[in-house]
Amino acid sequence: MAVSGLSFACKPHFSLWPPIFHCFRIIRFGSVAAIETVDEPETFIKDNNNQISNSSPGKNGVEVSGEDSKLPQWKKLSSQDLGISTSTISKPTRKVLNGLKRKGYEVYLVGGCVRDLILKRTPKDFDIITTAELREVMRAFSQCEIVGKRFRICHVHIGDTVVEVSSFSTSARNFGRGLTYELGRPAGCDENDFVRWRNCLQRDFTINGLMFDPYARTIYDYMGGIEDIKKAKVRTVIPASNSFQEDCARILRAIRIAARLGFSFSRETAHFVKNLSCLILRLDKSRLLMEMNYMLAYGSAEASLRLLWKFGLLEILLPIQAAYFVRNGFRRRDKRSNMLLSLFSKLDRLLAPDRPCHSSLWIGILAFHKALSDKPRDPLVVAAFSLVVHNGGDILEAVNITRRINKSHDSSFHELSEPQNLENQTLTDEVMDLAASVKSSLCKMTDEQFVSQAMSAYPQAPVSDLVFIPLALYLKVSKVFECVREGAEKGFVAKQGGRIDYELLALGSLREIRHTFARVVFDTIYPFNPT
DSSP, X not given: OOOOOOOXXXXXXXXXXXXXXXXXXXXXXXXXXXXXXXXXXXXXXXXXTSOOOTTSOOTTOOOOOOTTOSSOOOEEEETTTTTOOGGGSXXXXXXXXXXHHHTTOOEEEETHHHHHHHTTOOOSOOXXXXXXXXXXXXXXXXXXXXXXXXXXXXXXXXXXXXXXXXXXXXXXXXXXXXXXXOOOOOTTOOHHHHHHHHHHTTSSBGGGOEXXXXXXXXXXXXXXXXXXXXXXXXXXXXXXXXXXXXXXXXXXXXXXXXXXXXXXXXXXXXXXXXXXXXXXXXXOHHHHHHHHHHHHSSSOHHHHHHHHHHTTOHHHHOHHHHHHHHHTTOOTTOOOOOHHHHHHHHHHTTOBTTBOBOHHHHHHHHHHHHHHHHSOBOHHHHHHHHHHHHHTSOHHHHHHHHTTOOSOOOTTOTTBOOOOOOOHHHHHHHHHHHHHHHHHHHHHHTOHXXXXXXXXXXXXXXXXXXXXXXXXXXXHHHHHXXXXXXXXXXXXXXXXXXXXXXXXXXXXXXXXXXXXXXXXXXXXXXXXXXX
């Protein structure tokens, strides 16, 4: 068995108590004005008239770029007109912004957090860029370190939170390296605009190329990001072919962003996501695991799986799941569902960008589903199995509870066989057999040879033996299910009620993982509104 480290996070609830994604490693196919502190959420800065500073254009103010420029018309907009309140910026982020601003540096929020604030979503995190050098940032905060090799940034530690701070000077040094496309500096911009524009040009997508000055209450849009947000489009800043070859991880980020926001791709971006998909093989396994976890553990797993399948990435990353889609006649643009997607849909309802789950949960769901796909089971067997996992191995209790189920199961799933009137011992034996099958499935998911053969019946598909589940993570997932076969665990106390401790779930608490797994499975098999 070829097992290749580890973790992440989620969020859910479970009533009755009643999308593990495995990650693989692929082989190819072939001056300082008076400033008010921002520790209070109500405001960042107030001038005498409580107005936006003179540099702000006012309502929908626009600065025009050159007509001949290939880049979109650039704009400055009032954040208030866009409905952004500084109270939505996290307290640790405000402390860092204020600390740098007091020392006379310019500071901005950049990237996806600005996009999410415009969309009235909770940002997963906040990124800051400043005119300060990184070493000046280091001197400004007692707990700060410089990290990164290719692009160095500061990690500022505020309590338990890490705030990322980058510097315009670092961005300037990286600007223009290896460019294979022409750059047209937008007309009508002063030197400060040029510095900001140059940084935004290095962003991945236009909707991430926005810059927010929370003191001037101004949004700077040099790349057309506001317009693409209005159109719900994911579009690369530079030509997509260049962008993805410059950083192939952008292909997976494009999928993740589109899935999370419900956006579509621009025509050019869609073309190169599909046709340059093999570039993701350049990424190491730990990076692939991280990107897959971002897709599956933060509340948008179902949409991510659909997009990975639609654009030909699923057979590279998750060939076992891709083979399942093919066997069930699931087309690239299929709007229907199946049990795999339904499991992750139920998981998504329990998670959010600020309440993720540990990666062991979605990997466990993948192994569980494969076991059912290989051998369909009686719905009561599946229900009993999920309850045994939940209570830490007390199979007698699980069987007794299962006998009291009077709901109808979802009969649309091929993975569920016709219900039988099983005796208690037979039901117990079937649960044990399912546990063995889940263990076997997990082993297969981490076996390069088995993975490489998953799509062998479909010769036109790429050959992938990618396994990026590290050994420690494999063992953690195994621990979730081993109680079924080994019996009640000494000292293990099953979680009661439906409330989930998301902090513990993100850390991989066995109790929270089992509780959430059981809830996802039970609510998939016995939905509240079966169709």
